[in-house]
Amino acid sequence: MSLDSPVSRRLLSDEVFHRLRDSIVRGELVPGEKVKDSELAERLGLSRTPVREALARLADIGLVEAKPGVYTRITTLNRRDAEKTLAVLRALDQLALETAVPVMTEQDLRSMREANRDFERAVAGDDTTAALAADDRFHAVPITAADNPVLSRIVEQVHPQIHRILYRKFSTLLGGRNTIEHHDQLIDVCATGDARAAAELSGQHWSELGGHINQLFDTNQFAEAPTA
Template sequence: MYSLDALIHKLLLSKVPLDNAALVLNQRLVMQYAIRDISLCDIAYRIISIYTVQEDFTKNMLFSGYARKDSVMPLPKSNQPKPPRTAKERIYQTLLEWIIDGTLAPEEKLNDSEISKFFHVSRTPVREAMQLLADQHLIEVYPGRESIVSPIKQQDTGEIYHMLAELHVLALQFSFPSIDDAVISELQTLNRKLTEACANSDVKTIRLYDSRFHGIFVNLSKNPFLKRFIETLESHVARIENLYYNADTGKSRSPKQHEELITALKKRDLETACSIVRDNWISALNYCI
């Protein structure tokens, strides 16, 4: 009988898309193995843990002589521009931005014919883009009937913030060895800009610098699974905060918590730093009205 981690590892090898890996694995664990008593957050933790172990193993192999050290070709860095985005990618990104900024409100009906005319494309890439958004639970598709922007549910909002809190704690733990004086200086600069935005009750700029502040730990973690999970959940948070965020309620709380976090990092106090990150994300729920 496989252990739960072994089952998840086995399913991961079957080309599960990263964007919704936890959801897909949860469905397969239920359907194929009748395993029901496991949360999406727990599955996410296990996926990230498995990936990290595999990555460490690969690195050890490279430095222990099992892999050829000269196997990488000495090709020059490419100066070629990035290839243009496909129609699906362009439509997906635009619809995502419209959903996040409120251009497409919750429960707004989506007409693939109108969208295809707007982008001057066939309905195929539109439907593919909409399927990606449906996989992220940002839209709801009812085949043969209609597609709508997903409503914002109070219970889901609380769960999203709690999951993000734990994932950002993981990001801090993974990135902690890489946090030096230069990183701390960058955090201080971003927090000063955040403080100015809060003083002006500028919600868009508040979100920008708050995202960049926490993004430092995510990028330093160098864990693509973790980054994908966070990006997907933060799309939901961005939508919630653009619609309901009360800048006056939260304008002094977050920068102060960031200052406390920076102080803990200077002292190399990881336990306190993790506690502050967790509280920072969960308390953000109080800023939404």
């Protein structure tokens, strides 16, 4: 949904938060861009209060940074933050698999396979939004099966930091056959009930992703144009 579409009054604060978060992930609000609650409120057709609340929540999860009385801006992409976020996501994904694999059902495995087929079709169609949504559904299966609300909440908070990198460089980072094949391998290991092996395989994938992201930083592919 576009940032400029009118916002319904139901669950207003949450809707504004999700709208702004998604706009940051997609790059509609670019890293380093200064934002004003009054201008965003006008675009959304709202008062400033829910926009301020949303910006405060976005600051809590690291997508927005503010210097009171000076600026509020979209955080830039930097290697250090990416590395730390990836380390957290890797640990959480491994914990989810270690907890979930022993209790996963055939329906869980089917859901993972269906998500991976959707991911494969989205990759073939060069549809980044659909591919990332399918990838989220794939990884959500063990997270849900782990039945750990704290884990789920933290993943939801930190995932957007990596999603905006993936969105910008999807074809380089996730667009190849290797991710599809990794997903299939992970499903096969989960089906054996070997939680440790599943966690190790997942950790390898996160490490590979981190290496690819580092290469992009090395070649300055996340450099931002100067903002006013």
